[in-house]
Amino acid sequence: MSTERITKKLTFKTFRFNAETDFLPYFKTYEMEVGKDELVLDILNRIKWEFDGSFSYRRSCRHGICGSCSIKVNGKPVLSCKQNVWELVEIFGTDTLLLEPQSKKRVVKDMIIDKKDFWDKHKAVKPWLEAEIDEHPEAEIRVSPEEAEALLEADYCIQCGNCYYACPAVEVNEEFFGPAQFAKAFRFNADVRDTAKRERLETVREMGPGIWDCVKCFECAEACPKDVDPIGKITKLHNQLFEEGLAQDNVATRHAVGFKHSIKKHGLLDEGELVRYSEGNIGVMKHLPEAIAMFKKGKIVMPWNMPKSKNLDEIKTLIKTSSKVKF
């Protein structure tokens, strides 16, 4: 067997910036031979050790568990200590990889960002267990396997921030709590020992920072190295709001509920009516310019022409017998 090490010559275009001394960020390019077992963290180390001792990044556990080593490579959020480099070469079909911090606007130095906003929002959803517990309890509180299972994967979050800094809603709306925060709110809401569910739901139901402003892009689910599936947990929080009777009557809740009404009536969605139902008779006026543009182009179906599904009776029956949620 040959002992020759197989390597690929790769180029790393690396984001550099020192908030204390630099006016503008810049890129530095490093070339090296990379073996097929090397991880992104190995590359970060080699840049520091072999090329430039001032290069800065975070890492601690090297076991995919502390969440500190996250960066973006060619736009893909990765845990540096978990992500193989050759795999990235394969995905992107290129020998040049772009190493960037998770969020360029929050950079302190090179790959290191200020995660204050992440932690502040994290804290706002009470990421801890609230329960009245005796100081000297006589017996342990038992959680059955099924009850533990109900947390789904939400417990596995390592707060790396990959989902958060990949979330486009966070990018354009600074108030928005963000996926990791919602996953955490779900994690404690789903815990049978917890008593703060109502409070958390009141926090996450607000328009702006809350769950309704998620654009359902699934970037968070894709970015998570721990398969936490934050968007799945956001859906669960939506469900909890309705189940607990805490959903407020607003454009977002009416939008979700409106689907049921429309499907019951037509099988299909009455798109125009859904907008009116969600926005209310006055709110709907703000969509007038678009409605006129659409009307002119034959994109608006008049109520009397609204198409209906064949066998609508079946759909009506199913809605009647399957739907348990009230609003």
Added chain:
Amino acid sequence: MAELKYALYTGCTARESTPELLMSTMAVAKKLGIELILLDEASCCGASHLQDFDDFLSLVLNARNICYAEKQELPMLTICNTCQLNTVMTKERLDSDENLKSQVNEKLAEVGLEYKGTSSVRHFLYAIIDDYGLDKLAEQVVKPLNDFNVAAFYGCHNIRPSHIHHVHNAKVIEKDVGEGGGEQAFDTTELLARYNDNENPYNPTSLDRLIEALQGKSVDYESKNKCCGFHADLQSPKTANRLTGTALLDAIDNDADMMVTPCPLCHLNMDVKQHTVAKEMGRDISLPVLHLPQLIGLALGIDPKELGLKHNVAEVNFV
């Protein structure tokens, strides 16, 4: 090649606010000899909103839609990214959870239906690429798009979450290859590569390759795999408008002559809202946005009238 036949799930948008999508899909399918049976019994997929309110109901309704494709013994074809994802997600949840499947089937039995899990679900984009074949499509081109820079806008729900799409495809592949997988089962990479809907969400290529097959030039721009914001249009218009605007301007700044998308919801944001979005972004925006079959149809020489180009709000001024 075997004759291609699908049960077409139109979704709601193609029946209402984007009639041109249905027209152009039918025209392209006819031209390519792909047979489409309309699933007129189908209902709305819930568009990722109904499940926020009533998850179980959303499962039952989507399962019912699949039942009708199963009855025809055909794969279901979708022409909307969100319909595709909702249907596949339903399918994967039912196929992997016997208990859930029987709860859903208990309801379906009330209307004489049973979900079996026998039909696969494919988006038109991937049906064209994988089942019809890009090489064959390229041979049919009579009006090459070679003067045009075309920006591919993928839309979220066809590419994310990738594992759902990949799991579904793995089963389709297994079915194609036969029981046990035979020789080919040993080389899954090659098999997976044959299925373009296994693409990587960080570097999707199918739509770009399709543009090149039509002899257009695909535009390289960062926003191609980003979100248009559609699902927050009503509750968070500022967020939605900024996402739509960023993508449109990114395409424009990279010299796009037009944009193409396989999703009618992305289309609605990108095409209909340009005026509103321009105000939010403080810049003029004017870019033709085509539905995928409209673009294919033009290259195949189909009459623009049949492709419904007059229904596009941003003027398609080059035909």
